[in-house]
Amino acid sequence: MQAQMRSASGVRAPVRTAKSGVLRAPVVAARPGVSAKAAAIQIPTNVGQLSKEERTKLAHDLGYRSIGAELPDNVSLTDIVKSMPPEVFELDHGKAWRACLTSIVAMAASLYLISVSPWYLLPIAWFIAGTAFTGFFVIGHDAAHRSFHKNNLVEDIVGSLFFAPLIYPFEPWRIKHNHHHAHTNKLVEDTAWHPVTEDQMAGWGETGGGAEKLFLGSPLKLWASIGHWWIWHFDLNKYTEKQKPRVMISLAVVYGFMLTAFPAMIYYLGAWGFVKFWLMPWLGYHFWMSTFTVVHHTAPHIPFKKAEDWNAAKAQLSGTVHCDYPEWVEFLTHDISWHVPHHVSSKIPWYNLRKATDSLRSNWGDYMTEAKFNWRMVKNICTECHVYDPKTNYKPFDFKKEEPLFAVQRAIIPDTPAF
Template structure:
């Protein structure tokens, strides 16, 4: 998820905010972009300079500020391997702690139970706040199952399969199909076609869209609705048996049966005791909150104007996992309820690091490889680029927006009205 026409709308002396407010017709291609070899785009903001990782520290610092990041890393040398990075981390970050693992289960269950009580006593005007808390608590269930899927919960795989399946049931997320496809995402992070979590739209694919497809993709991938796009991903990737081998299908069917059981028993019980509004109030709205975080974490982890997706023949595992994954800080209560899933770079360097060791692993990576990492704090400026520009794959610029040929009102309005403060 990275940007297409990436942002440097004014000469170097102007602030990012003033630059973004200048009319497109009056915008000058910045000296920095010219030095980097970037061409002026057809619409929107000037293009992201190519080979950002090779710019000077000062240039990357200014780009980071304009894009909404704390830092943009240098390009990792070609001779560094993923194993080199893994071996640099202390061995204790790979160790499993059953007390912390099961403690997460207890926190996830109790925080979600508390959120349901909160929903039950909240006056109607305050329900959105209770739903936000509940959706965040529900995301903790996913993170526990996420560690199970990566074999980072227990030394017993059967225990991991059972816990993962149970934690995913209320989410209507089939554990085994998710595990298979998510591991493919880790094996092919930021690879142009093979990455199953996200990759930019290719121009030749976009040219084949019907009017209805064009409307749906532009609406849901080119606006703040992108922060719920995981619902489409959930449906497309995890319920189609044709996406799995014959050897995989028996375990896939068990996971599908588990979520089917929750739908067949859990939903009717909720309706019986609380009515149809209760199903919306106690399950659907928290579930939508959970998908907000699922989408947001995924988008922010893997979308930045300067981070390229690469075709398989050009892909480099070390660069994709260390430099192609974004560390983002969120409000501390979110990080607590979601078990530090936002501390994501070490998870991509080695997916078997349990959630409770991610911060120590990040400290190690910063010490040894920090100059190659991208970091940010969750902010609107970064999201604005993602919504309005990070859409279509471009070999030179990483991204161009859906309306790269001629600016369209749908995107022009967003570029004007979406907030751009950090």
């Protein structure tokens, strides 16, 4: 038996089958030749207008704890910022420097763990090291947002030094990341991530986008930030003449690290030592970099909007997902997963994100999406949320006809319940 819900506006919500517990009945009918599974998560774009009960059911079916109502059009981002207590914006240099010490000690300890781990425990050690490495990124991230220290020169130095082992040039990343904040969930403009368009797919040529589908339409998407890192941050042509001097300084820092640290590691530890102590933790860092980004900004019910339809308050508050991770992960990554207040105001330092989140929940919780990390959510993101659709937000790469790559994934990737 299938249950079907209808909102006050007459919009039918997706339903769940008794067999699998996942969405199988989209509001919009599947196109000819599209399998039921390929069309499984098509949902109405006006999810925020469904009743609370309908949104609660939909949240569970998609792997979320809650899905928010639509934020009223007359609410501005400034209104939301002003609702938070002033102390969440205050900088505490002691907490900022202690975070630096925490990440350095955690990274040193994880490298020691790698050195003493037998081969069969190395993946665990690498995963811990990659998580500790992510703490380096969060420190540089706060420095880039001017939420680390009251002195900008100190922030530039700290950001450059903590980004260097990640081979991230600080200034190019800062420029492009600020652009992401200014255009969050705006189609094409958002430099962090946006869905592929059908026009882009048409340009993939004879290969049919095989590589693109593999890396953006599978769990490999959880390492897609490596491509983003390479494409966006090393090409001087992507920056203005005014920006280039600072960009070149950041590139010099990164290349300086590579030309000194990498040869030294290979000389003293050998090629395997380089892989063991740097490359694998670096890949672990990119797992978190990609996972945090796609989970925060990709969800079947959260739309990407064209510029003329985009609303800053809705994009930053309702279009950013709060996701809980294990406490040890949140500790080593300095609470970067408490991400909604960071998008409401990037000036909030990491150590105030929890208090800021509590404030947002009190004042605006009815409009927020929250989740605990789970495979149902990840499965939808990796195998279904690919191509922009103005009616249903997303459709999978194989929206015309189910393809083997996606059929296999839909069959084998775990589909654990939300909670």
